[in-house]
Amino acid sequence: MTEKNGTKLETIISYILIGGVMLSVIIECFGLLLYYAETGDIVLSFSSEWQLSGDNFFSYSAQLFSSFIGGVSTIRIMALGIVLLMLTPFLRVIASVTYFGLRRDLTYVLITIFVLVVLTLSLAVH
Amino acid sequence: MIPILVAFGVPIEYAIAASMVTIIATSSGSAASYVKERITNIRAAMYLEMFTVTGAITGATITSFIEPRLLYFFFAAFLLTSFYGLRRHVKEEIPKNVTQDRLAKWLNLQGSYYDEALGEEVNYKLTKPALGGVGMFIAGIAAGMLGIGAGAFKVSVHELVLRMPSKVSSTTSNFIIGMTALAGASVYFASGLLYLNLAAPMAIGTTVGALVGSRVLNRFTNVNLRMLFLVTVIFLIAQMLYKGVVA
Numbered sequence: 099m100t101e102k103n104g105t106k107l108e109t110i111i112s113y114i115l116i117g118g119v120m121l122s123v124i125i126e127c128f129g130l131l132l133y134y135a136e137t138g139d140i141v142l143s144f145s146s147e148w149q150l151s152g153d154n155f156f157s158y159s160a161q162l163f164s165s166f167i168g169g170v171s172t173i174r175i176m177a178l179g180i181v182l183l184m185l186t187p188f189l190r191v192i193a194s195v196t197y198f199g200l201r202r203d204l205t206y207v208l209i210t211i212f213v214l215v216v217l218t219l220s221l222a223v224h
Numbered sequence: 225m226i227p228i229l230v231a232f233g234v235p236i237e238y239a240i241a242a243s244m245v246t247i248i249a250t251s252s253g254s255a256a257s258y259v260k261e262r263i264t265n266i267r268a269a270m271y272l273e274m275f276t277v278t279g280a281i282t283g284a285t286i287t288s289f290i291e292p293r294l295l296y297f298f299f300a301a302f303l304l305t306s307f308y309g310l311r312r313h314v315k316e317e318i319p320k321n322v323t324q325d326r327l328a329k330w331l332n333l334q335g336s337y338y339d340e341a342l343g344e345e346v347n348y349k350l351t352k353p354a355l356g357g358v359g360m361f362i363a364g365i366a367a368g369m370l371g372i373g374a375g376a377f378k379v380s381v382h383e384l385v386l387r388m389p390s391k392v393s394s395t396t397s398n399f400i401i402g403m404t405a406l407a408g409a410s411v412y413f414a415s416g417l418l419y420l421n422l423a424a425p426m427a428i429g430t431t432v433g434a435l436v437g438s439r440v441l442n443r444f445t446n447v448n449l450r451m452l453f454l455v456t457v458i459f460l461i462a463q464m465l466y467k468g469v470v471a
Contacts, residue, residue, distance in 0.1 A: 102430070108259045108262055108264075110254040112255075114258075115252040115258035115259065116252075116257075118252060119253040119256070123248070123428055123432075126427055126428050127422045127428055129424065130425060143421075148420045148421045148422075149418065149420075150413060150419070151333060151413055151415075151416040151418060152413065153259075155410055158413075169398050176384075176420045176421075176424045177420055179424060179427070180420060180423055181405045183245060183252075184245070184400075184409060185411075186248065187248060187251075187403050188407075190402075191403070192271060193267070201280050204321060205330070205331065205332075206267065206270060209271055209274060210261070210270050212274050213270065213273045213277055213403070216274075216278060216281070216407070217406065220411065221413075222404075
């Protein structure tokens, strides 16, 4: 029984992981190529335009997503790739909480919720 | 990865922050296939993550107060401890006669996977999750401080304390590393040390490598895998000591 159910959780998680990573890598490649096409160079300078930073990762992500309505910039495309990458493990924790919840496995619901809360706090509060 | 960047003149804090993001990519990219093949023990991973995530945040927070040179020595020292522990188990394919303690039973910490090299279904039981938790907290601190996955340390804890078979321990630690790295990256995100022009190319390169590596793991025997791991650890110790001295 556990084996069959385990397989289901495992399939969901593996799709989240591979989906998130592939999407992010494709976007990164696209962003880098676009930047290279625009400037003819990839600089390794540490100016603030390259900085991915904020007080709250979730509000940063939301702002980034909505900024694409106003127009596209190559640096924001790269930022999108990294944001999606960072969201991938987060999504897999949410998937696990849901999964153990549906199976009414209280111990593991609590364990996964603990991880989710700590992660959410670390991403949102500074 | 970090030593290479530092050699190119990238400040170590930036290198650490970017490599944290890279670790999310390699971990998730390779974990996908291990999870699907049921080699990764998800329950054990979720339980142990409670400790590593808290550790990683602690580590990433205190890293700004500690001199980088000390970090290298710290890293070398803890790799040395895991090397000694694991050397004793080199010849053991699958841990035998493991008696689960009460907590391990209550947490349902056991599992099975199909081993391609052995050509059979392997059943295993895990034990001492409380001690394992403490070890994983320390691994988390190291990971957050040094911008590494601390995989070598985690694998040692999994095998020496929890008694995981090698393939389960390396894939489960790899799975957990993604989470630890995210927690660490979040701290660097907030402190403004994360740079896109560093993180983006690094993430692309390492993801491709991880996808290739994860296709071949199950064809190795556990003994060969552990040998490979020990060689890597020796290399890492030498590298970190060298960096610590010249830093």
